[in-house]
Amino acid sequence: MTLRSARRNWVLGLIYLSEGAPIGFIWWALPPMLVSRGVPVSEVALLTALVALPWSLKFLLAPFVDALNFLRARYAAQVIFANFMMGLTLLGCIRIFTEDFQIQELKWLLLTHALFAAWQDVAIDAYAVRTVDSNDMGKANAFMQLGMILGRSLFGGAGVFLADHLGAPVFLSLLVGFIWTIAIVFGSLTLPSLKRRLVETKDVAGIKPQVTRYFGDIWQCTGSVNFWLLVLLSFTVGLSYEGTAGIASAKLKSMGFPSHLQALLYSFVVPVATAAGAFLGGWGIDRFNEKRLLVLVVGICSALSVVSQVGFSIGWPPLTILVSFAAFYILIGAVTTTQYAFLMRRTVQTLAAFQFSLFMSVTNLCESFATSIMGWADGAGLSLYIALGLSGSAFVLTIFTLRFLPVRFVANSG
Incomplete structure (x- = not known):
């Protein structure tokens, strides 16, 4: 493995870390948080199924993601934008957990979050396909899966414990900070190579x-x-x-x-x-x-x-x-x-x-x-x-x- 491919694999693992963290929160940590606030299990299951819908239909976003790439909004830039919007929607959830709890408002915020998360997912995979050499696909996917697993474990498996002991607002603030920090690091590692490939009218x-x-x-x-x-x-x-x-x-x-x-x-x-x-x-x-x-x-x-x-x-x-x-x-x-x-x-x-x-x-x-x-x-x-x-x-x-x-x-x- 060359130094360049090793660096790229670590970058992919890093951005997959930010993909796995909110998924772990939604699938593993959020359900017990909602049940503790009196939301019936049946309604929690329905919410989880609804939020998963954008991931199941994410291929419909793909032509849009590819079209933006034609417009010089490269896949890496789309990943960073989607990460920022994912964090922004989770910030809205903090207010719901600190004021009068409204399940309907939470549903729409999480659905919007999932839409940007699906966009991020499509852009990350496209970025990987375009940048990883065929002979390195195995190692690259191993790093990507490691990032996904670690993110889910930190904010999903351990998320239940953190939410119980720190409170939902503090836990969500940590999650948002985590996502945005990774977006900044990812941007610092990838955007210089894009060489100002932004949309130009010409x-x-x-x-x-x-x-x-x-x-x-x-x-x-x-x-x-x-x-x-x-x-x-x-x-x-x-x-x-x-x-x-x-x-x-x-x-x-x-x-x-x-x-x-x-x-x-x-x-x-x-x-x-x-x-x-x-x-x-x-x-x-x-x-x-x-x-x-x-x-x-x-x-x-x-x-x-x-x-x-x-x-x-x-x-x-x-x-x-x-x-x-x-x-x-x-x-x-x-x-x-x-x-x-x-x-x-x-x-x-x-x-x-x-x-x-x-x-x-x-x-x-x-x-x-x-x-x-x-x-x-x-x-x-x-x-x-x-x-x-x-x-x-x-x-x-x-x-x-x-x-x-x-x-x-x-x-x-x-």
Whole structure:
């Protein structure tokens, strides 16, 4: 790894840190904060689902993000602007927690926050696709996943403790300061290289041919069989773990799993194991046959998902569950990094925002689908059978998809 690529990987990990922090707050820390203020669990779940909507539809933002890039508002500059607006919307939430609590006002602020967060997400991934060399995709994705995990852990896993002891206003102020500080550091590291590429009126005449070519590239890309195989792969890989991981926290609680051990599991074991797996996957995909590696990690992860369901069924002791979950999340980290690097290598640079954000939206769809069906299966007493079905589907469909994808290709080549 050269000094330049190492610096770029650390920069990507840093900005992913600012992406993971507010996600951790919204998904892990905010629900208990709302419940403590008398908001029903059903309404909290509805709020969380609503706020997640912009992330699921973020591919619709992609043409807008790419168009701004044509206008010289480069991806790095968009990331910084989105970060600033994310912090600004969270500042509005502070007032809600210090005055008369209004859930509707909070809902609209968080929805606006999520829109800017989705914009940030699309711009970051496009920036990574355009700046990372294909041979470094594994290492770069490992750093990105590490940043995401650490951000979620700091303001999600530890966020519940911080919010309880410092109060919601102080906790949110720390979160906003954290996001803005990273935006400033990221800007100081990336903006000088942009060389004043801001919008200039004299450049506007040259935009139309770029836009015409851009939408022509989208048409050609979406008409490619290879493109739709990648979309299928974006969905199927996550079936190896999303269902089990999605219900695990609630399932452990219903089993009477000790609260202090569950806190240890999600604030330490899961983040550390996922980060370790991410680096293993990133290291492996840069050195070995990427197709075989992806099949291998999906196969092992699928098996461990079923093993976890067996543990739920027979009621494994806490220590056994901790060890099995450590192994499970190491594989989740490896699968995620390997899958993302594989997809990034096949993303057309001129369509960086559109194509990769669509892949990521499909992975979000997989998460919702697998978690929903596994939740239903748990209530019907069919968890183990559904886990077998999902895991088997993930393994078989991954092999099928990779069988028809060429080793290396230009995604819009048809």
